[in-house]
Amino acid sequence: MNVINRRAMLAAAISGLAALGGCHPPPPHGTPANHEERLARLEQAYARNAEALEFLRKVYEQQKAQQEARDTDEPDPDATFAVNIAEDVKAGQVDGSPQALVTIVEAWDFG
């Protein structure tokens, strides 16, 4: 191995060790003042996003509660409700054949 090759290998080894050791070259905007500005901007952006997320979370919770209330108040579509119509039939509040296989009960208002 000649001298030139040895120097080149040594330079490469030093460079590699420097990289492992974190001795990066300074970033383009690497001054402490720039770091502070960037950090401040990131913190502001984070605060804005956090506020928006909190708002969305509240909207979601409200809509979830409203849906649960609707579900609680919404009749089961599979239920068969046994409305007592005996007195209405006896009173004559009926229309149609008494032999009908389907009975429709209407909650009726004159207004």
Next chain:
Amino acid sequence: MVFKNLVVHPQIVMVAHKAGCAAAKQGKFVAFKNAFWDKAFDPYAAAHDPSKLGEGNIMTIAKDLGLDPARLTADMNSPGCAARIEDDMAELAKFHVNATPTFFINGKIIDGAVAKEEFKKVIDEQLRLAEASGVPGADYYDKVVFAKGERQFRSKKTPKQP
């Protein structure tokens, strides 16, 4: 079809509900209901004239239908008709019915305005089930719907009791 009183606007239509009850006692509930709609409610809605829903106009309609006015008045003011209306509303309250239109088609509830097709679909399905049951029409509601149905409101979130 069975009509159950649900008085949503008592201040303007309680008299009509009592008259409907009284007309039923003379076998003319449906005739009265239809005539009231044509000769009382429609003119009231067109002119915003509450007198069209009042007792004077109701008695004119009753007379046109051949109802006995004295008997009608007596029945309208009887405790029986007041109880009939209250009982209907109490029964509907068990199923959380508090608005019109609300229908039960062989016990299947339809509330609010729904498309005609949806209505027909439920009727057709119930007709199919009733025909398949072999139970005569005259008995079907009592023996199947009322005997086996649920006696109070149940939401879609509440499991059916065994």
